Amino acid sequence: MAKINFGGVEEEVVTREEFPLERAREVLKNEVVAVLGYGVQGPAQAMNMRDNGINVIVGQRPGTKNWDKAVADGWVPGETLFPLEEAAERGTIVQYLLSDAGQRSQWSKIVECLNEGDMLYFSHGFSVTYKDDTGVVPPPNVDVALVAPKGSGMSVRRNFLAGSGINASFAVHQDYTGRAWERTVALGIAIGAGYLFPTTFKNEVYSDLTGERGVLMGALAGVMEAQYNELRKHGHSPSEAFNETVEELTQSLIRLVGENGMDWMYANCSTTAQRGALDWKNRFRDAVAPLFEQLYESVANGTEARITLEANSRPDYREQLEKELAEMRNSEMWQAGAAVRALRPENWGREVDKYTGTQVHR
Numbered sequence: 001m002a003k004i005n006f007g008g009v010e011e012e013v014v015t016r017e018e019f020p021l022e023r024a025r026e027v028l029k030n031e032v033v034a035v036l037g038y039g040v041q042g043p044a045q046a047m048n049m050r051d052n053g054i055n056v057i058v059g060q061r062p063g064t065k066n067w068d069k070a071v072a073d074g075w076v077p078g079e080t081l082f083p084l085e086e087a088a089e090r091g092t093i094v095q096y097l098l099s100d101a102g103q104r105s106q107w108s109k110i111v112e113c114l115n116e117g118d119m120l121y122f123s124h125g126f127s128v129t130y131k132d133d134t135g136v137v138p139p140p141n142v143d144v145a146l147v148a149p150k151g152s153g154m155s156v157r158r159n160f161l162a163g164s165g166i167n168a169s170f171a172v173h174q175d176y177t178g179r180a181w182e183r184t185v186a187l188g189i190a191i192g193a194g195y196l197f198p199t200t201f202k203n204e205v206y207s208d209l210t211g212e213r214g215v216l217m218g219a220l221a222g223v224m225e226a227q228y229n230e231l232r233k234h235g236h237s238p239s240e241a242f243n244e245t246v247e248e249l250t251q252s253l254i255r256l257v258g259e260n261g262m263d264w265m266y267a268n269c270s271t272t273a274q275r276g277a278l279d280w281k282n283r284f285r286d287a288v289a290p291l292f293e294q295l296y297e298s299v300a301n302g303t304e305a306r307i308t309l310e311a312n313s314r315p316d317y318r319e320q321l322e323k324e325l326a327e328m329r330n331s332e333m334w335q336a337g338a339a340v341r342a343l344r345p346e347n348w349g350r351e352v353d354k355y356t357g358t359q360v361h362r
């Protein structure tokens with residue numbers, strides 16, 4: 001592990017320098033890695049490992065769209081693609097990458113397929129941490145670990161193909177074989193992680209649920225809507241309100257933050273922007289701090305997990321989700337967004353917006 005100073009706090013992390021791909025291949029050379037689930041994370045991790053020379057098979061419900069997607073991605077039924085339980089039986093490392101609600105519903109079958117010394121791998125601490133709600137309690141004679149990429153499965157694959165990686169956390173929850181640590185880190189390297197930082201199952205799920213409900217998704221969309229609505233209320237056009245709320249952020253400012261940090265982005269804005277942003281930053285921080293406190297509490301006491309499991313287990317979950325997403329998509333703000341995206345030079349002249357299907361030019 002390499003010791004790295006993160007803002008004054010020393011942490012140990014694993015990079016490809018201390019743990020190169022050749023070592024990961026060596027550690028995994030006698031393993032069959034069964035990736036169960038071919039949704040978002042499944043394909044990315046399975047294909048990255050396959051490209052890295054790891055022995056991978058996929059488990060997915062036959063007759064589904066995701067089964068067809070797996071076939072289209074080159075997995076061969078009966079050779080490298082199997083129904084869930086058959087893949088789990090064949091694997092010595094079982095990567096449980098069903099949706100978190102799916103993990104709960106399939107658990108009683110999958111647990112029967114685990115053999116002594118196998119590794120049960122997750123990409124989220126959810127099922128194990130909230131075991132009272134999920135019933136996922138691994139048997140004592142297997143290794144249990146997680147590698148959780150800090151990005152969408154789509155970026156896990158895209159960044160891999162582009163030669164970069166997505167950072168991931170890792171944790172060993174149970175070490176039966178004495179090899180759990182090296183198996184886990186090898187898997188993290190094999191799926192193409194940037195660097196790997198240690199966590200626990202509980203910390204992974206608490207931080208993840210807080211992050212996605214907060215800044216990464218929930219707060220982001222909420223704050224954007226609030227600002228857009230305020231600008232519209234005062235008569236600003238949709239185009240102006242959208243550009244000042246979303247487009248300038250995604251096309252310019254947040255990229256600068258990603259490259260060199262917030263202060264660097266501030267340093268490269270006008271003095272007017274700097275002064276105002278520095279003054280208002282603390283007001284926003286203080287205004288939302290109580291909400292973050294409530295959010296963390298709701299995660300820690302299991303409320304968020306229960307809401308998620310209940311909602312995702314409803315038979316009409318996908319329909320309801322599509323309704324809510326359509327409402328967002330069809331709102332004035334995001335319709336304005338579709339029009340703004342269509343006017344980007346690289347999209348100019350395209351028939352339809354590729355994300356919304358909106359006709360943009362003829």
Ligand SMILES: NC(=O)c1ccc[n+]([C@@H]2O[C@H](COP(=O)([O-])OP(=O)(O)OC[C@H]3O[C@@H](n4cnc5c(N)ncnc54)[C@H](OP(=O)(O)O)[C@@H]3O)[C@@H](O)[C@H]2O)c1
Binds near residue numbers: 096098101103149
């Ligand atoms: N999405 C991400 O980018 C991301 C990022 C980091 C970590 N993770 C974690 O990675 C894991 C997988 O997440 P994901 O987003 O890839 O999940 P997802 O896209 O929702 O995965 C769905 C997969 O689960 C299967 N599934 C769902 N319910 C099922 C059920 N009742 N029975 C059998 N199969 C079922 C689906 O099969 P069908 O096609 O048959 O429905 C599909 O293969 C989760 O633990 C998640 O928290 C995800």
